[in-house]
Amino acid sequence: MLICPVCSGELTKNGNTYKCSLNHSFDMAKEGYVNLLSGKHKAGELIGDNRDMAKARRLFLETGHYDFLAESICSHIGGNDNVLDISCGEGYYTDYFRRKTGACASGFDISKEMIRLAAKKYKETFFFVANIARIPVKDESVDVAVQICAPFSEKEFARILKKDGKLLSVVPGRKHLWEMKEVLYSTPYENNEDDTVYESLILTDEATVKSTVRLSTPEEIMSLFAMTPYYYRTSDEDKAKLGSLPYLETQAEFTIRTFTRR
Ligand SMILES: C[S@@+](CC[C@H](N)C(=O)[O-])C[C@H]1O[C@@H](n2cnc3c(N)ncnc32)[C@H](O)[C@@H]1O
Ligand SMILES: [Zn+2]
Numbered sequence: 001m002l003i004c005p006v007c008s009g010e011l012t013k014n015g016n017t018y019k020c021s022l023n024h025s026f027d028m029a030k031e032g033y034v035n036l037l038s039g040k041h042k043a044g045e046l047i048g049d050n051r052d053m054a055k056a057r058r059l060f061l062e063t064g065h066y067d068f069l070a071e072s073i074c075s076h077i078g079g080n081d082n083v084l085d086i087s088c089g090e091g092y093y094t095d096y097f098r099r100k101t102g103a104c105a106s107g108f109d110i111s112k113e114m115i116r117l118a119a120k121k122y123k124e125t126f127f128f129v130a131n132i133a134r135i136p137v138k139d140e141s142v143d144v145a146v147q148i149c150a151p152f153s154e155k156e157f158a159r160i161l162k163k164d165g166k167l168l169s170v171v172p173g174r175k176h177l178w179e180m181k182e183v184l185y186s187t188p189y190e191n192n193e194d195d196t197v198y199e200s201l202i203l204t205d206e207a208t209v210k211s212t213v214r215l216s217t218p219e220e221i222m223s224l225f226a227m228t229p230y231y232y233r234t235s236d237e238d239k240a241k242l243g244s245l246p247y248l249e250t251q252a253e254f255t256i257r258t259f260t261r262r
Contacts, residue, residue, distance in 0.1 A: 001082070001106075002128070005038040005136040033119035035112065035129040036136040051113045054090050056226035058117060061092035063220060068211040069170065069254050070096045073146060076168055076258065077101040081143035084108075084160065086132060087150030091118025095125045097146070108135070135160055144168065158200035161261050167201065173208050173253030177228065180221075180250045184230060184238050198259070205258035215248045 002011040004020035011018040016028040018036075028034050060066075070093050077083055079102040085094040088107025091114075098105040106126040109115050119127045130136050132153040142160045148170040157167050174190040181188035197203075215221045225231055225242055242248075 001137055001141045002034075002036070003136050003138055005036045005130065005134060010138070011136075029116070029119070031116055031119040032123065033115050033127040033129065035115075036108075037110070037129055037131060038134075050111070053227065054111065054113045054117050056223045057114075058090045058092065060220070060223040060227055061090070063223075065211075065213045065215075065220075065224075066252065067096075069148075069209055069252075069256075071100075072207070072209045072256060073097065073148075073168055073170070074100045076166070076256075077103050077144050079103055082141065083144045083146065084137065084142045086135070086145055086147040086157070088118065088127070089114050089148075089150075091115075091122045091125065091127060093146070093148060094118065094127070095122035098125050103144070132156060140165075146170075154198050154200060157259075158198075158261050163261060165261065166204070167259040169257045169259065171255050171257070173210065173255050175210075175251055176253045177224075177250050180225065180228075180242070180248060181230070183242050183245065183248070184234055193255070194257075200262050201259040202262050203257055204260050205256075207256050208253060209256060210251055210253040213250050213252045215250070217247070218243060218245065221245060221248050 004011055004024050006024045007020060007022050009020035009022060011020050017025050018034055019025045026034050026036055077097055081103040083097050083103045083105040085107035088094045088109050091107055094105050094107035097103060108128045108130040110131050112129050115127045115129045132151055135156045137160045139159050140162050143162055143165050145157055145167045171194050172191050176191055221242060
């Protein structure tokens with residue numbers, strides 16, 4: 001399924017190295033992932049989410065509070081499917097899909113920190129470092145592409161999907177984390193609904209899933225907060241308001257949009 005990020009030729013694995021016919025080669029890291037970034041990114045300059053963000057995400061997802069979302073996605077996946085988790089972060093959902101459905105799941109992210117954590121923990125799931133702008137995966141090779149709260153690349157998503165494949169794109173719903181926003185902001189705003197129309201992808205289904213999340217320790221509250229975009233836009237004073245709460249109950253709401261190829 002993997003192709004060379006430099007010339008797009010097929011990659012074959014020999015020992016711990018992936019190579020194309022033009023001899024571009026990519027070594028597996030000791031954790032078992034492969035870095036398929038090319039060009040200036042290859043040097044390892046820090047891009048994507050950093051280590052603290054990766055750790056906060058792991059801490060929170062492992063509480064199971066977002067498993068309702070993972071379960072809902074699993075209901076769209078068949079046991080024989082080839083699943084690609086796009087911008088998979090630290091791999092919690094990717095491995096969840098494999099475990100729960102038996103599908104062959106792999107994930108990639110532009111952040112080496114995220115992928116390092118993912119590969120270290122989830123040994124039965126394959127991970128690689130790559131950019132959605134140039135996904136090193138063969139044309140028409142993916143049954144189900146999953147993209148959770150991450151950037152969108154229409155052309156690439158359409159290219160990698162099989163003719164009858166589908167893309168499950170997850171975005172935060174209108175009232176996602178509403179009660180957390182009420183603590184942080186005097187006038188909280190609802191999230192906008194995304195109604196972008198794409199040229200090469202057809203929207204075939206849209207569903208909202210929600211759950212009440214009970215965060216029972218300040219650590220849980222802060223780990224959820226640290227994985228939101230608000231974390232970087234909130235003053236220290238407002239952060240302290242959240243940090244002083246002993247617990248927090250908030251709604252979590254996601255929209256799952258299913259697309260097929262046009
Ligand atoms: C909000 S996180 C979501 C991670 C994961 N899907 C989850 O829900 O746990 C967004 C992810 O997108 C990744 N990302 C950002 N730009 C990217 C790009 N150009 N290519 C691949 N991944 C990217 C980040 O590194 C980060 O891990
Ligand atoms: Zn090559």
